[in-house]
Structures are given as structure tokens and as C-alpha cells.
Amino acid sequence: MQPTNDFDEVLSTTRAIRKRLDLERPVDRDVVLECLRLAVQAPTGSNAQTWRWVIVTDPEKRRELARIYNEGGAGYLAQAAESAQDPQTRRVYESALHLTEILAEVPMLVIPCIERRFDGQPNVAVASAYGSILPAAWSFMLALRSRGLGSVWTTLHLWKEAEAAELLGIPDDVTQVAMFPVAHILGDTLKPATRPPVEDITYWDQWGDTEGTSSS
Numbered sequence: 001m002q003p004t005n006d007f008d009e010v011l012s013t014t015r016a017i018r019k020r021l022d023l024e025r026p027v028d029r030d031v032v033l034e035c036l037r038l039a040v041q042a043p044t045g046s047n048a049q050t051w052r053w054v055i056v057t058d059p060e061k062r063r064e065l066a067r068i069y070n071e072g073g074a075g076y077l078a079q080a081a082e083s084a085q086d087p088q089t090r091r092v093y094e095s096a097l098h099l100t101e102i103l104a105e106v107p108m109l110v111i112p113c114i115e116r117r118f119d120g121q122p123n124v125a126v127a128s129a130y131g132s133i134l135p136a137a138w139s140f141m142l143a144l145r146s147r148g149l150g151s152v153w154t155t156l157h158l159w160k161e162a163e164a165a166e167l168l169g170i171p172d173d174v175t176q177v178a179m180f181p182v183a184h185i186l187g188d189t190l191k192p193a194t195r196p197p198v199e200d201i202t203y204w205d206q207w208g209d210t211e212g213t214s215s216s
Contacts, residue, residue, distance in 0.1 A: 001185035013190035017150030021183035035143035042135035066104035073156030106181040150185035
């Protein structure tokens with residue numbers, strides 16, 4: 001996959017990459033650090049800047065994270081793929097199940113974290129905390145795409161977050177948010193996904209009103 005500087009192309013083709021992750025080609029550490037430098041330009045609540053990034057390249061630790069991930073969700077994905085009625089949804093689950101089979105071979109795993117726990121806190125506190133890292137995490141994935149690298153937002157290892165924390169030495173007062181497999185993208189092109197018209201899913205002034213009280 002060739003790099004691209006076309007911003008709209010990056011936005012519309014940053015897909016969940018699972019089956020097209022290149023398991024053979026190494027990922028350049030400096031390129032990933034470039035992506036993180038861009039990512040941490042994202043705004044954070046109260047300018048806290050409490051995001052932290054754990055990058056895992058050690059083969060044995062990648063294997064252990066893959067085991068944790070599979071124990072957390074492989075059975076669920078297999079069942080969901082089998083029972084899905086919609087063909088597109090079935091393909092998504094089958095793709096996610098494929099990731100469980102190759103995760104240990106992906107050359108790099110990146111875990112975004114927040115230096116804070118908020119167990120039992122009100123939703124406003126949780127939303128504020130996640131709102132401080134999600135923009136940076138998505139910026140990271142966009143930056144990867146612009147450089148011909150792919151990833152997918154995964155969370156199934158969080159069923160065993162404590163076990164992953166012990167493996168990686170993550171302190172007890174830190175929250176893991178996701179895990180991104182990172183690799184070069186196989187193939188030459190990525191296409192925008194099929195999505196419903198935004199006019200059908202956008203409401204004006206009140207829920208369900210797709211027309212609004214005035215138009216221009």
C-alpha cells in the first residue's frame with residue numbers, strides 16, 4: 001500500500017484492517033513514533049495529556065497478548081460469525097475471527113492507555129477521560145493509514161486487562177483503552193465502506209427529525 005497525502009482519502013479509507021495485514025514485513029519504529037507525534041497533538045480534556053502508549057514488538061509478549069485476546073473473545077466471535085444473518089455483518093465477524101488466528105504474528109501491537117482509573121465514577125467523568133484519548137488514538141490510526149500502514153481497533157483483551165497489565169508491567173492505576181495490531185497493508189487500494197446516507201441518520205433539533213424546521 002502506497003502512502004497518501006490526500007486527506008479525504010485517508011478519512012474515507014482508514015478501514016479496519018485484519019485480513020490484509022502484512023505479517024512478513026517489519027514495521028519501522030521511527031515511522032510509528034512519527035504517527036504518535038501527530039496523535040498527541042489531539043486535544044485533551046483540561047489539557048491533562050494523560051495518554052500513554054505501550055508498543056509491543058517482543059515475539060513472546062505478542063504471543064501472550066494473542067492468547068489473552070483469544071481467551072477473552074475468540075469463542076464469542078466464532079458464535080457471532082455463525083449466527084449473523086446479514087452477509088456484511090457475517091463477513092465482519094469472520095474477519096475478526098481471522099485476526100484471532102494471526103494476532104501473534106502481527107509485527108507490532110500498540111496499547112493506548114490513560115494514567116487514571118475511573119471504576120464506579122459517573123458517566124460524565126468516564127466520557128471526559130475517554131474523550132481525552134479517543135481523538136489521539138484515531139489520529140494515530142489515520143497517520144498510520146497515510147503511511148501505508150494498517151490497523152484495527154480491538155478491545156477483547158480488556159476482558160483480561162489485569163493479566164495484560166501484569167505481562168507488560170502496566171501500573172494498577174492505569175486504564176488500557178484498546179489494542180491496535182499494526183502492520184503494512186497488503187494490496188494497492190482501499191475503498192470507502194458502504195454506509196447509509198447521512199441524511200437518513202442525522203436529526204435536526206430533535207430526535208427523529210431528518211428534515212428540520214427550516215432549510216437553506
